[in-house]
Amino acid sequence: MTGIDSLRNVLELERRKGYTDKAVIGGLDKYLHKQAGQIRQSINNPQLVSGFDELNLANSNYGSYGVDERKRWMTNVLGWLDKIEKATKTNRSQKSEVRSQKSVVSSQKAAAEPRQNRREGLDSPITVIKGITSSVANKFARLNVRELRDLLYFFPRRYVDYSRRKPVSELIEGEDQTIIGTIWQARVATLGNRRGTEAIVGDKTGNIRVVWFNQPYLAKSFHTNDRVVISGTVGLFKGHKVFASPEWELLKDKELIHTGRLVPVYPLTQGLYPRQVRKWTKETVDGYVWQLGDFLPSDIKTHCQLLDLPAAIAQVHYPDDLAMAERARGRLAFDELFLLQLGVLARKRDWQESQPGNAFHVDQEVISRFLNCLPFTLTQAQERVLQEILTDLKQAKAMSRLLQGEVGSGKTVIATLALLIAAANGYQGALMAPTEVLAEQHYTNICGYLSQVGTQEPGSEPGEGTIRCYTGFLSRPLTIALLIGSLSSNEKERLHYKIGQGEVDIIVGTHALIQKAVEFNKLGLAVIDEQHRFGVLQRSALRQKGFNPHVLVMTATPIPRTMALTLYGDLDISVIDELPPGRQVVRTKCLEPQDREKAYIFLHRQVSNGRQAFIICPLVEESEILEAKAATTEYERLSREVFPNLKLGLLHGQMPGTEKEEVMRRFRSGELDILVSTSVVEVGIDVPRASVMMVEGAERFGLSQLHQFRGRVGRDKEQGYCLLISEKLSPEARERLRLMEKVHDGFVLAEKDLELRGPGEFFGTHQSGLPDLKLAKLTDLRSLELVRQEAITLFQSDPNLNKAEHQPLRQQLSRAWSRGAEWS
Ligand code: ADP
Numbered sequence: 001m002t003g004i005d006s007l008r009n010v011l012e013l014e015r016r017k018g019y020t021d022k023a024v025i026g027g028l029d030k031y032l033h034k035q036a037g038q039i040r041q042s043i044n045n046p047q048l049v050s051g052f053d054e055l056n057l058a059n060s061n062y063g064s065y066g067v068d069e070r071k072r073w074m075t076n077v078l079g080w081l082d083k084i085e086k087a088t089k090t091n092r093s094q095k096s097e098v099r100s101q102k103s104v105v106s107s108q109k110a111a112a113e114p115r116q117n118r119r120e121g122l123d124s125p126i127t128v129i130k131g132i133t134s135s136v137a138n139k140f141a142r143l144n145v146r147e148l149r150d151l152l153y154f155f156p157r158r159y160v161d162y163s164r165r166k167p168v169s170e171l172i173e174g175e176d177q178t179i180i181g182t183i184w185q186a187r188v189a190t191l192g193n194r195r196g197t198e199a200i201v202g203d204k205t206g207n208i209r210v211v212w213f214n215q216p217y218l219a220k221s222f223h224t225n226d227r228v229v230i231s232g233t234v235g236l237f238k239g240h241k242v243f244a245s246p247e248w249e250l251l252k253d254k255e256l257i258h259t260g261r262l263v264p265v266y267p268l269t270q271g272l273y274p275r276q277v278r279k280w281t282k283e284t285v286d287g288y289v290w291q292l293g294d295f296l297p298s299d300i301k302t303h304c305q306l307l308d309l310p311a312a313i314a315q316v317h318y319p320d321d322l323a324m325a326e327r328a329r330g331r332l333a334f335d336e337l338f339l340l341q342l343g344v345l346a347r348k349r350d351w352q353e354s355q356p357g358n359a360f361h362v363d364q365e366v367i368s369r370f371l372n373c374l375p376f377t378l379t380q381a382q383e384r385v386l387q388e389i390l391t392d393l394k395q396a397k398a399m400s401r402l403l404q405g406e407v408g409s410g411k412t413v414i415a416t417l418a419l420l421i422a423a424a425n426g427y428q429g430a431l432m433a434p435t436e437v438l439a440e441q442h443y444t445n446i447c448g449y450l451s452q453v454g455t456q457e458p459g460s461e462p463g464e465g466t467i468r469c470y471t472g473f474l475s476r477p478l479t480i481a482l483l484i485g486s487l488s489s490n491e492k493e494r495l496h497y498k499i500g501q502g503e504v505d506i507i508v509g510t511h512a513l514i515q516k517a518v519e520f521n522k523l524g525l526a527v528i529d530e531q532h533r534f535g536v537l538q539r540s541a542l543r544q545k546g547f548n549p550h551v552l553v554m555t556a557t558p559i560p561r562t563m564a565l566t567l568y569g570d571l572d573i574s575v576i577d578e579l580p581p582g583r584q585v586v587r588t589k590c591l592e593p594q595d596r597e598k599a600y601i602f603l604h605r606q607v608s609n610g611r612q613a614f615i616i617c618p619l620v621e622e623s624e625i626l627e628a629k630a631a632t633t634e635y636e637r638l639s640r641e642v643f644p645n646l647k648l649g650l651l652h653g654q655m656p657g658t659e660k661e662e663v664m665r666r667f668r669s670g671e672l673d674i675l676v677s678t679s680v681v682e683v684g685i686d687v688p689r690a691s692v693m694m695v696e697g698a699e700r701f702g703l704s705q706l707h708q709f710r711g712r713v714g715r716d717k718e719q720g721y722c723l724l725i726s727e728k729l730s731p732e733a734r735e736r737l738r739l740m741e742k743v744h745d746g747f748v749l750a751e752k753d754l755e756l757r758g759p760g761e762f763f764g765t766h767q768s769g770l771p772d773l774k775l776a777k778l779t780d781l782r783s784l785e786l787v788r789q790e791a792i793t794l795f796q797s798d799p800n801l802n803k804a805e806h807q808p809l810r811q812q813l814s815r816a817w818s819r820g821a822e823w824s
């Protein structure tokens with residue numbers, strides 16, 4: 001609270017000087033304008049913050065007042081200072097106790113330079129920060145950090161705890177520790193056979209050798225008698241303790257950011273280094289966080305006991321201690337979920353209030369004829385879901401339904417029937433899939449289902465654009481078309497025309513379906529497969545293509561109910577929670593690296609028996625480029641050394657879309673025996689002959705994702721196998737992976753995943769249109785109901801966020817609901 005203390009000192013002095021505005025050079029206003037942000041930031045209690053905001057010190061006008069006015073102003077401000085000091089006293093005494101035990105240089109903080117409140121707007125490019133050149137900015141852009149605001153919201157992944165300070169004599173081998181000492185000597189030295197820096201650092205209790213490999217240039221930074229802070233792990237070299245390549249920081253009048261505290265660890269990309277990034281985030285937080293203000297209404301903050309936003313941002317980067325880091329995270333996670341809820345509520349309202357939907361007539365005759373032609377009977381779950389959908393379709397209100405069901409649970413049959421109903425009512429139906437291969441697959445299946453009894457028009461084969469089916473269900477033939485990006489522009493144009501004329505009944509496609517050029521004649525039903533790839537924006541884009549069509553969203557990712565309510569609060573939910581009878585469980589086994597050879601032999605044998613296999617390469621966090629590289633290397637190694645006589649294919653995210661599609665196509669057609677892939681391998685892809693899914697670095701994937709991978713094999717009557725290879729694991733990590741062997745219910749695994757990794761990880765952070773969930777975790781899910789209630793209450797009191805005090809919230813909402821999405 002140094003900011004508050006010095007503010008009090010200044011004000012007392014001003015009072016003693018008889019309100020002459022002589023207490024500080026340049027006048028009180030200048031001082032206040034400069035300090036207000038920092039003072040505000042040091043207040044953790046939201047109630048006090050709003051009191052502080054009312055004082056409006058950042059825009060004070062003291063200089064222009066007469067003496068009486070100045071007196072009144074002074075009494076007011078000092079009275080408020082009393083209040084805040086009282087309120088923080090208890091808090092402070094508790095905290096300082098903790099600090100004197102744990103933290104290194106609390107006195108250091110008092111000596112920190114006064115923070116400079118900087119005026120460039122938060123939407124300024126990050127290049128306004130000293131040292132961030134445009135080439136550095138390009139690197140940040142890869143992490144989606146472009147503006148100052150992005151940098152404030154660029155959160156550390158974790159912290160290293162360097163707050164434990166030790167005298168040199170008490171350093172313990174193998175632990176993260178910090179010393180503060182004096183440099184006795186520093187020089188360039190040959191370490192091993194490379195040049196590096198060597199220093200001897202000591203305190204009253206002893207000396208220790210410190211080395212930095214490959215960094216000879218560091219020697220220049222150290223001078224004899226400099227005071228230095230060293231943080232890192234202590235090792236042993238020839239029986240002597242040594243710090244090897246530790247973090248270091250010269251002890252000057254600055255706040256420590258690399259050592260002696262909880263040090264943030266940021267996600268990095270090639271060419272960005274931890275020390276630089278910390279320097280820049282620190283400068284940004286110190287200089288700009290005050291500009292954030294706070295968009296949350298203060299009654300919500302009080303009610304939910306949340307930190308003020310600038311304080312939360314400052315603390316999430318450079319926390320005082322772990323408890324503060326957790327409080328900061330709690331506040332920011334609240335924001336994520338709250339904004340998500342508000343947006344979802346608004347969307348639901350918009351849809352319900354927009355034009356009425358189209359009530360379909362459901363002809364029982366059409367349905368039973370379709371079902372009778374299937375080579376199987378529907379499962380009970382399919383029956384139930386079908387009824388839910390039919391009930392929706394009969395309403396004059398547009399359906400908004402999420403259909404969840406495991407891979408192979410039979411969603412496509414249900415969707416096909418819904419599309420048929422639309423056609424029977426004289427409407428067009430569309431099915432949108434995330435990739436061409438999946439779209440083709442759906443097209444083939446739908447054509448297959450619909451032509452069971454009827455006949456296909458001669459010469460028209462699936463995959464050629466359009467076919468006409470005499471289904472026998474309807475009195476007229478149905479036209480089904482495939483619209484994908486790789487069609488020639490001529491074909492596309494022709495298809496667009498036909499769609500516009502209403503000559504096509506069912507259109508299956510990719511993103512190509514929501515392009516401007518596509519004008520439906522009478523879109524009545526839109527089915528969207530693999531929802532999480534699309535997100536809300538595409539959903540509404542497709543919705544806008546029709547006269548408020550019914551929308552059915554399908555996903556094979558089991559989403560626990562709590563999460564579904566939040567993420568898809570705008571949708572009703574149906575679940576197919578049962579697999580068709582006779583479906584085999586994929587036999588799953590966790591293996592260690594030394595079992596790899598045996599696994600290869602197994603794969604080889606499967607391929608000899610006419611089967612195919614996937615090999616998934618480890619996830620490389622934060623870098624698709626590195627991941628692609630690793631997969632390429634693995635592919636080459638496997639092709640050359642392990643399976644020289646088999647046909648292997650490679651799939652990764654850096655390949656152009658057409659190449660990816662081509663490889664998938666070749667694998668599906670059986671031309672390739674083994675597909676080596678990163679995690680991009682298509683969800684939902686059907687390769688009937690694939691029987692083995694081998695996952696390298698399995699510990700790096702979430703359980704849900706592993707379950708998705710596993711769903712790729714054993715789709716036939718044949719037994720499927722999933723081999724999970726992991727490096728050395730902690731007992732907990734092994735326990736977690738072992739769940740895969742025992743549990744085959746995707747929902748159970750998803751719950752487990754959420755609990756262990758949080759929703760951000762679960763969904764991936766970059767789903768289009770939805771606000772990021774970077775910090776929300778399951779612990780927040782428990783309080784999700786609270787967040788929902790707050791959102792609902794606010795929404796009811798001010799549905800359009802028109803009230804003046806809700807303007808910052810409104811702004812934040814449209815920002816969170818993504819670039820391009822308009823808050824209406
Ligand atoms: P999903 O889209 O949910 O992954 P599909 O609809 O593609 O599942 O169905 C997977 C396979 O199971 C298909 O070959 C389909 O014909 C078959 N199938 C669907 N429902 C049943 C059922 N009730 N009984 C037997 N087989 C079924």
Ligand code: MG
Nearest residue numbers: 408411412684
């Ligand atoms: Mg499917």
